[in-house]
Amino acid sequence: MAVAEPHTTPRRRAVRADAIRNREAIVEAAAEVLAEQGAAVDVREIARRSGVGMGTLYRHFPKKEDLVRTVLDQDFSRWAEAARQAAIDAEDPWAALTDFYRQALSGCARHRALMESFALTWTDPDAAGIPRLRAVLEELRVRAAELLRPGITADDLVLLLISLGYAAQCTDAGGPQMWQRLLRVSLDGLRAEHREPLPEG
Template structure:
């Protein structure tokens, strides 16, 4: 039988409609989960996510058998979106130090409004997105080094740890003192300036740590 003679199997209208419904349900679950996780963190009851998305628990579990699967999907999408925007903003900013500042401001602004993302940073960093995040931060570090703006000895691992550390205080600061984290960020970034010439303590390096060459 030639290819032209082979039967063509087409999905029936009913099956296409069911598939479209399933895709809409999945999108609604992810959208609702993003809002709920941001507000309440990763310990939230998935029944609240199902309620906000307008689907039943059975539908939710068909798409995401475990809450961890849903949380990972949401966080990876949000971090990927943030990193894309952050990289574009940094690339569009000619002054290297300003680019680094904008990156931290964008990151902490997102973290201040997203409890689940902060929890993820506290545990092990953004799932599956850490290498991309580190690459963006390494690029910003190198730009500052080449411009003579960054304090000697500062590594990309230092910048990652600074972001992780500030993520733990940013929500607490915003709860009682909205916008206070902007002051904390400026104080922290000032310590990275090349105006400070005192040698930094030697870090304990890991072979795979970024920006340690």
């Protein structure tokens, strides 16, 4: 008579399911803490909020940088896609550019670590987020080319977003209308009726 094999598969699956849940809890907690406090956050706070021990956190993310990069890549993808979709939904090219900035800056205002990452990596061609951001803004720039003042580049639009992102973080608690006013002033400066040459980049 054949001897039945030990039932080990369910246990292995349960362990894998627990590991997946732990990893998801760590990433979710890290996203909250990084948005609130920036990349200088203590990983012990992430472990506390996720409900796992430090050993479990380090098994999933041996280096803090690994966790930060995972969260920023995930959050950037969601943020950029939401902003891009808002722009796509606007048929008018100028409205598309404006809607992109409004949506993007709403995200910037709530995510400190994302803004820190932009500021540190915007000239790095290997950084995950900036090339995607530049590609979206280049698409919007080409679409609105006849409405923009001569000489505006995608890099101008990236730097404008980063600088306005810091303004959004500084003022959002006091009311988003403050950074929205600054956005209006900045976008007006991009309009084609301003013909004077821009300084060389």
